[in-house]
Amino acid sequence: MLKPYLAFAKKNFLNRSAYRFNHFIGIVNTLLRIFIFWCIYDALYGSRTEVDGITMAMVTTNFVLSIGMDAMFSIDDYYLSGRISNGSIANELLLPISFKGRMLFENLGNSMFQLVFHFVPALIVAALTVGFLPPVSLPMFLLFLISTILGYGVLWTISFAMQMFAFWLINVWSMVTIKNVFINVLSGSMIPLWFMPEWLKPVLDVLPFSSIYFTPVQIYLGQLTYGEIAYKCGIQGFWIVVIWLFGNLLWSRGKKKLVVQGG
Amino acid sequence: MVSFENVSKFILSDVSIHIPKGSAVGIIGASGAGKTTFMKLACGLLEPDGGNVYTMGKNPVINRSQLGRKMSCFFTGIPVLNEFRSVRDNFKDLQIVYQISDTEFEPIYSDLATRFGFDAYEYTPVKSLSLGQRRRAELGAVLLQRPELLLLDEPANGLDENAKTIFRDILQERVKEGMTLLITSHDMKDISQMCDRIMVLNQGKMLFYGNKNTLMRKYAPMDIMIIQYEGAIPDLEDLPLSRFSFDRDMLSIVYNSNYITSAEILDLLIKKISIREVNVKKPGLEEVILEMERMKGDI
Numbered sequence: 001m002l003k004p005y006l007a008f009a010k011k012n013f014l015n016r017s018a019y020r021f022n023h024f025i026g027i028v029n030t031l032l033r034i035f036i037f038w039c040i041y042d043a044l045y046g047s048r049t050e051v052d053g054i055t056m057a058m059v060t061t062n063f064v065l066s067i068g069m070d071a072m073f074s075i076d077d078y079y080l081s082g083r084i085s086n087g088s089i090a091n092e093l094l095l096p097i098s099f100k101g102r103m104l105f106e107n108l109g110n111s112m113f114q115l116v117f118h119f120v121p122a123l124i125v126a127a128l129t130v131g132f133l134p135p136v137s138l139p140m141f142l143l144f145l146i147s148t149i150l151g152y153g154v155l156w157t158i159s160f161a162m163q164m165f166a167f168w169l170i171n172v173w174s175m176v177t178i179k180n181v182f183i184n185v186l187s188g189s190m191i192p193l194w195f196m197p198e199w200l201k202p203v204l205d206v207l208p209f210s211s212i213y214f215t216p217v218q219i220y221l222g223q224l225t226y227g228e229i230a231y232k233c234g235i236q237g238f239w240i241v242v243i244w245l246f247g248n249l250l251w252s253r254g255k256k257k258l259v260v261q262g263g
Numbered sequence: 264m265v266s267f268e269n270v271s272k273f274i275l276s277d278v279s280i281h282i283p284k285g286s287a288v289g290i291i292g293a294s295g296a297g298k299t300t301f302m303k304l305a306c307g308l309l310e311p312d313g314g315n316v317y318t319m320g321k322n323p324v325i326n327r328s329q330l331g332r333k334m335s336c337f338f339t340g341i342p343v344l345n346e347f348r349s350v351r352d353n354f355k356d357l358q359i360v361y362q363i364s365d366t367e368f369e370p371i372y373s374d375l376a377t378r379f380g381f382d383a384y385e386y387t388p389v390k391s392l393s394l395g396q397r398r399r400a401e402l403g404a405v406l407l408q409r410p411e412l413l414l415l416d417e418p419a420n421g422l423d424e425n426a427k428t429i430f431r432d433i434l435q436e437r438v439k440e441g442m443t444l445l446i447t448s449h450d451m452k453d454i455s456q457m458c459d460r461i462m463v464l465n466q467g468k469m470l471f472y473g474n475k476n477t478l479m480r481k482y483a484p485m486d487i488m489i490i491q492y493e494g495a496i497p498d499l500e501d502l503p504l505s506r507f508s509f510d511r512d513m514l515s516i517v518y519n520s521n522y523i524t525s526a527e528i529l530d531l532l533i534k535k536i537s538i539r540e541v542n543v544k545k546p547g548l549e550e551v552i553l554e555m556e557r558m559k560g561d562i
Contacts, residue, residue, distance in 0.1 A: 007359040088342040090308050096331035097360050259310040259324055 004097055005105035012109030016117075023117065030071045030122045037063040037190075038130040054194045058221060061132040064123070065220060066189035066213040072119040073152050074110050075159045077176040079103050081166035090258070100160070100251065107156065136222030143229055147216040150236035154211045155183070157240050161247030167254030188214030208239035264412055264443040265305050270314035273300050274467035277314070282460075284411075287434075287444040289454030291552060292464035298447040299338065301464065302416045305445060306336045319412065332361070335410040339417040343401040346390035350381050350400045353389065354407060361408040375403040378429050394421040402430055406437070413437070415446040419453050431456055451548040461548075463555060470555060479546070480521070482555050487544040488525055490514040494536035502528065512539075 016023065038060060045056045080103070083089040092099050126132060135141035162179050166172045184190045186209035193204055193214050204210050215232045218224050224232060265282040275297040282288050290298050303309040304316050307323030307330065316323060323330055337343060344353040351372075358368045376382035379399040389397060398421040405413065413434075419427050427450070434457055438444050448454055454461065461478050463471040471478055485505060491513055499507055499516070503523050507516045516528060525543050532538060 004359050004362055008356075011356075011359070086342055086346075087340060088345075090338070090341050091336070091343055093308070093327060094306060094331050094334070094336050095360050096328055098328070259308060 005101050008102055009105040009109035009112070012106045013113045016110060016113040026071065027118055027122055027125075030067060030118065031125055033067050034064055034122070034126050034130060037067070052194065054192065057131070057133050058194075059192055060130055061221060062192045062214075062217050063189065064126045064130065064132045065217050066187070068119045068123055068126075069148060069151065069213055069216070070189060071122065072111055072114040073155050074114045075107055075156055076110070077159050077163060077172070077179075079107075080163040081170065081172045084166045085170050093255070093258070103160070104156065111152065133221065135220050140219055140222050143233075144216050144220040147219050147229070147233055147236065150233055150240065151212045151216050153240040154208050154236055154243070157243035157247060158183075158208060161243050161250060164247055164250030164254055167250070167257055183209055183212065186210065187212045188217070206235060208243065211236040211239055264319060265445065266315075266317040267301075267304070268315045268317075270304060270311045270316055272304055272309055272311045272313075273297065275300050275304070275464075276467045278467075278469050279314075280462065280469065280472055282443065282445065284443055285438070285441050286460050287438045287458040288446070288460045288462055289458035290445065290447040290462045290464065291449075291451070291454055291548075295466075296464040297467045298464055299416050301462075302336070302338065302414050302445065302447060306330070306334060306414050308336075330412075332408075333411040334414070335405040335408060335412075336414040337401060337405045337416060337418050339420055343404050344389045344397070347388060349386045349388055350392075351385040353400070354404060357404055357407050363408065371407060371409070375406060375433075378433065379403045379426065380429075395423055395426065398422055399426055406433065409437070410442065412443045413445070415444070415448075417447055417449070419448055419450050427453065451552070455548045463552070465555070475548075479548075479551060482551050485517055485546060486520050486525065487546075488516045488518070488528060489542045489544070490516070490532065490538055491540040492532075492536045492538050497532060497535040502531065504528075 041056060041059050041063070045051065045059075049055060080089070083092060089099075135144060158179060162175050163172060165175055169175070186204055186207060188204075188210055189212075193201065193210055196204060211232070215236060218232070219229055264284040264286075265280075267278050267280045270278045274295065278297075278301070290301060292298055300309060304311055305318055305323065307316075307318065307325075307327035310324045318326075318330055319333060321330060344350070345356070348356070354368075354372055357363075358365075358372075363371070373382070376385060379402065381396065381400045381403060384392060384396060389400065392400070398418075402418055402422075405415070419430070422430060431453065434444060434446075438457070444457065446454065446457065455475070459475060460473060461471065461475050462469060463478070471482070493512065496509060496514075503518070505517045505519060507514065509515075518525075518528065529538070529541065
């Protein structure tokens, strides 16, 4: 049953290796982002070793991992809208394969490629240049990996749900931009959530955005107890389910619009 | 294979039809007659406002994906291939979708590529192809999985005569093997050569559905006889002819074959004049449709 989806994941993985220059530029882009962030935080920290108990090494680890994960997740926000604007969605719906399944597995193929040939090399370069902290322990590292997968799930479902608006808007560029602003600011990748105002932290804790990057990073740094990890992973799972259900509702409505109105 | 029960949608109004398995049905009608709507209802891309549609015994809207294992569709204006990928890459994607093994895929692909001629540009991205080249590849793509039911909406647009002939040959082979074909086309030659049944739509109403010969007899029974003769002009006033005209030694007669046969006309003429040459022309499907258009007020 999963065979065609895994075949698409594999195909996308292999297809990515064909665009070597694009891939090389992608790594340079990730390293540049890491370097710019490092320069900004290095200037902000100055001679101080820590701010509010947060060391420069922790901040660096946060943005190296967040930027790395962002590059690895590599979600195509225009997968559906492209097919709606050129009309090929109608043809896709006639194929004996789940459109959503194909959408997910093609992205997983991309992400696996990004993990092996982008995230890992970028991480090695970052470790040799700006440096970042190692995981506190092996169990925490394994939990970090689990939480990273869940973080991917949250980001993918957000993108999935947002893309469904293409059935009505056709062009979702503005929505993608708004989504990216929310993710950049509220996920902790740009500004670690440690530095957010105290009153905002409990709100951010339960929003889906912090589940994407900040929860895995906190686990990696050993900032959470096992109980807290279970709670945070529970929040990640909760958002995956809720956003998936919302996206599916839009998907059903969108398909209904297609078959009732003819487009 | 496909049944409509009092189906209404957009311009289509109260259409009932049963298309048996293994038949080749040509759907004809002017632009806006409801041909594409009919096809989209049959494959589940549209839901009827009234009535029921059954494709292979199932509601196609609910079972669209399941039906996709046995049904292929082509609609003009709906891209079949990803334009950023090569033709072969697109076919490889379809191989995954239809779960065709490599040993099965290669001979089918190679046969289609050679016959349609897209083997010459199989590694070219689809966006770089001309309309005709793209259409050849698209039609090959819908035939890849050997569907039991094939729906084609204006497939011949952009094809040259050579490609049209190849396409017709392949379709005729597939129909002989048991495939059911529904095709809309403005090219009456396509319909005439490939289909044994004709459905005529006019402003959403089904004017005719049935055997091609029945359609001819019902709506265009007029034959044209052109006779080259010698001798005095005969008196034809007593014959049940629609009209006749003389031009030097040529006599043209238009008659309804339901009322008088060509043999009866010749039998009478041969007694009065010396006949050098006789040609009898049957009207084509195109003339039938024009006749139906002309008569639609009376139908």
